[in-house]
Amino acid sequence: MGSNKINAAYDNEETTDARKKAAELGLTNEDLVSMYEVMVEIRHFEEMATTLYGLGKVHGTMHLSIGQEAVAAGAGFTLQDKDYLINHHRGHGHFIASGADVNKMMAEFLGKETGFCHGRGGSMHIADVTANNLGAQGIVAAQIAMAPGVGIAIKMRKTDQVALVIFGDGAANRGVFLESLNMSSIWDLPVVYLCENNHYGMSAEVGRVSGKVPFKDRAEALGIPGYFIDGNDVLAVYEFMKNAFSHARSGSGPVFVETETYRILGHSKSDRNLYRTKDEINQWKEKDPIIRFRDLLLEADIITVKQVDEIEKKMAKVIEDAVEFAENSPEPNIEDVMEWVYA
Amino acid sequence: MGSNKINAAYDNEETTDARKKAAELGLTNEDLVSMYEVMVEIRHFEEMATTLYGLGKVHGTMHLSIGQEAVAAGAGFTLQDKDYLINHHRGHGHFIASGADVNKMMAEFLGKETGFCHGRGGSMHIADVTANNLGAQGIVAAQIAMAPGVGIAIKMRKTDQVALVIFGDGAANRGVFLESLNMSSIWDLPVVYLCENNHYGMSAEVGRVSGKVPFKDRAEALGIPGYFIDGNDVLAVYEFMKNAFSHARSGSGPVFVETETYRILGHSKSDRNLYRTKDEINQWKEKDPIIRFRDLLLEADIITVKQVDEIEKKMAKVIEDAVEFAENSPEPNIEDVMEWVYA
């Protein structure tokens, strides 16, 4: 039985000194604080999502990324406006971190006409194509198959854009993983493959369903540089993604990275968490990426306890406002149900 | 652009002394001669196929393996009656080497009622399930997806069978390659994956369409031992397969091997060979696995020139008889066209 738990050494160095790392990365203190803010914003958005769900205001499912915010923030801050984001079902964090309007997100979550997709898509399919956010697919790994095409478009137009495609550890076992990486490899396409390993694909522990972990060897075997990094260290993610993006942007071809993190909540609302222990969850709660980053910022005197509180309140308000916006928004017209099938 | 031509060192040692190798492998001289005979039989079968095609006696396509007979013979001699063979479109050689009746094969090729598939399958779909020959799939790599299931069946029944699944270099770029090897890996299934690299998938040179060659790293990245061997050295193939089969048979899990060989003729009848040079083809004709093995046997005094001639005649006769059998066989009844859709 394959049960090779992840124990490979990280490809990156742990961030222990925020000031030092920021200097290396050319980030100002303000940058660091706004990174932190975004992580808090994501957390509040998703906690509100569970609250609304509990209140019966949401009809449908949702996939939350609580505990995974460092990956979203690290990636989102790297992504430039011109770059393309190709996302998956567990996508709130990436959207928020790449600058999406939380009002429209919340409205979409509540199925309202003012939502990003006019209530047609819901939590799982948020998209904003005009802003280069190419949307989220609900078929696991479908977005991976789309990525080389975006790379081809970039290459044909000779722009310096990059396509960032995000997926989970579970998605790495779908066949299109091989097909897509192989295609990007033979054509040196500007695609960054970001595998968000949160240890589980639904109830499947990554080591139980994967012949070998981490996955970087799969990328290497297809001629693509592959890495495995700590996904709960936001500055490490940012550093890595910055390098990966400039690699891809400069025409050197695709990069693959697996970020190790953890899904604190259940897979979706039907999950009763029978496949893992409370202990395991609690251990990972102690590695909360937001607290970890907060402590790093506090330690380096980049932020004060008071500021932390203010950010907390500010983001709570942002999300409350989003809920108000969403709740006051109209439902779509039923007569328009057939709209947008065809262009 | 990926154009990494295969140049990795072989994982195995070239056979230079047939007697020495035979002794190592526990093969008698008779074994060696019958291996040679089978290779000649395959060659004659396929040369006859082109002849019949030229005469307009065949309606449909065919995929010939001239130049690849050493892989078929090496694998076929390893396969025991109890083992399962899961094959692909270019499968004549493997069937003959695993003991299939050439009369029924030829009859199938001519679409006759006496063929293995009663004329329903044709050259591309020869099967003999009762003899554990599970048939050939025309969808590239479909058989790869089936293999873990055969492995599961073996494991559940606790027999010491092995499933041998055969596919080409082109098939290794289909997603199911990853899915299948991964599944066999996590469950240690008794599956031997034999990738017959004949340098092309139709017109696609393996290095042009594969991010990295040889493919063994893909297997290793999924936790499966991967090898790359000389597919034109029949004793090397046999040696390797013997080890691979005993590995799988003993419960140690799957093995992957890529055998390097060359498709001398076109992909199918519509191929005008525009994608490669005559020179390249001629260079590989000089590495003809049948001549190579013949010379090795002559050199070691295992066979005489006279015997070589006799085998040639004998096999020509076997194939002529097969054609006679097939031509004298009836066509299927048109009224039976709906038969065998359901059991």
Next chain:
Amino acid sequence: MPEITFRQAIHDALVEEMRRDSSVFLIGEDIGTYGGAFGVTAGILDEFGRDRVWETPISEETIVGSAVGAAIVGMKPIAEIMFMDFLTLVLDPLANQAAKVRYMFGGKATVPMVVRMPSGSGTGAAAHHSQSLETILMHIPGLKVVAPSTPYDAKGLLLSAIRDPNPVCFVEHKLLYKTKGEVPNGEYTIPLGVADIKREGTDLTIVTSEIMVHKSLSAAEDVSKEGISVEILDPRTLLPLDVDTITNSVMKTGRLLVVHEAVKTAGWAGEIMASVSESPAWDYLDAPMRRLTGKDVPIPYNRFLERAAVPQEEDIVREIQAIVSNQY
């Protein structure tokens, strides 16, 4: 008879057949401890262990491909595809291997397998987790397609499906899982290919299946107050279709309405109409044959839009009234 849920009926059929026949095994994602996305297989891993419950990576094509491989060598795999929407990922092993190898190999192979697929909308799961794609399966000779509407039918049909020597797709509408119905204790089977009249009537035949059987039954009850007598016919097996029972019913009522949740264009309503048109029932038709189906849209997320995308009881009532009064 005890009342159990549709979910329980399927669960029981799986367990009973696994006890009876050691060649039956389950394969799919999250079917172990999680119990499958809809809880159908809960507890089965505990009873039978990993040798009978093969919990896979997310690799749909190879899950079904493996089922074909295992079936050809004599096992009886039951694959679960978490949502019928993922049919798009398994159509090759289903349509090109499972359905065809027997024929391609001149009758030499047998493929006794079942693929279970939860279907349909109504849970707010949007376009990728809500489709009704059974018509696609009906267009593949070599497959059988079963789509039950009650716990009783589900159990009896699933036992037949598992024992059938052919590949059978077993469609489970998600909204049915929690519905209850009487199911006898102990073993019974319902033959594949036999329709069931869920309600007798004389004015109009509704051919419908899965969740729409229930909506149609309610609609029939409603219009009965106006003196309209509706017969509800549930094919139960969509491939092969029980054409005789359908045509007999139409010969009795003279009117046909087909109701399905699947989208309209090229949906199986057309197949029912074609079958009637080709049959002696043609001469008995007193009104044009009609269909009420899902709209030609992906399933939207918003609950009101979602509801509007597929037939509801009030739509069926309206359609019945229109046909019977010759106003369409």
Next chain:
Amino acid sequence: MPEITFRQAIHDALVEEMRRDSSVFLIGEDIGTYGGAFGVTAGILDEFGRDRVWETPISEETIVGSAVGAAIVGMKPIAEIMFMDFLTLVLDPLANQAAKVRYMFGGKATVPMVVRMPSGSGTGAAAHHSQSLETILMHIPGLKVVAPSTPYDAKGLLLSAIRDPNPVCFVEHKLLYKTKGEVPNGEYTIPLGVADIKREGTDLTIVTSEIMVHKSLSAAEDVSKEGISVEILDPRTLLPLDVDTITNSVMKTGRLLVVHEAVKTAGWAGEIMASVSESPAWDYLDAPMRRLTGKDVPIPYNRFLERAAVPQEEDIVREIQAIVSNQY
């Protein structure tokens, strides 16, 4: 007008549109030096280079997935799937992404792409290389499906397909490649969704497409000697269907026969019949609507069996005679 082959007409449309619009590109297997399995793209790599002709590994799902990705960001990919049988491998990107993202994203995405797929039997290629699966595509809202029968239609429709902002499946029956027909020099387009009457007649309407148009035309010629006047209607676009032209024809002739090579059960003949049944044409029907289709079998290898598996001219003649004489 010059006569060119169906193959050449498609080739010309590709080349002309690639010259006109630099966002058009080809993606698929063996479409470069080899020219595609049926020679349609021969020479295009030489003219346009690898920047416009993306010759892929054997990775169908990702070929079509990539086309979707490129289309969403504004390119106009034309993917070639070597045989329509491999639709089974690309149905996810086609049905779940290409067809749905626009709707799922509330109109925010546009997916202008074409997938070319050679279809049909008649070449002795057996069960995995001979299918006619267009009905499956018709059941996916968001897609368009084009299936031409002549070089003229092929070129004009392909140009429209490439310029259409929606994902279009372009079905090319293999036996048509070598057929010839008149095609004007220079650019012209045929709008999608408009049927064409290939032969006028008064006694019976045959709705048919691709190679069956030609078999039906011959059959119509045959029966004309018996004084039977057959109208042959080629929808050309199967989704969206030109229902008006179909119903108008049936209102004129009073009789309908649908002929397709695709297997019978759940084939698109049912859709035509359902559309007629729901239309005013119902009241004009003088005979039951009939269909003549491929048999419900995988395509066999043997040439005589293969021929028997799909409608032939003599079958069409027989069916026309039966309908017109009310003997079925």
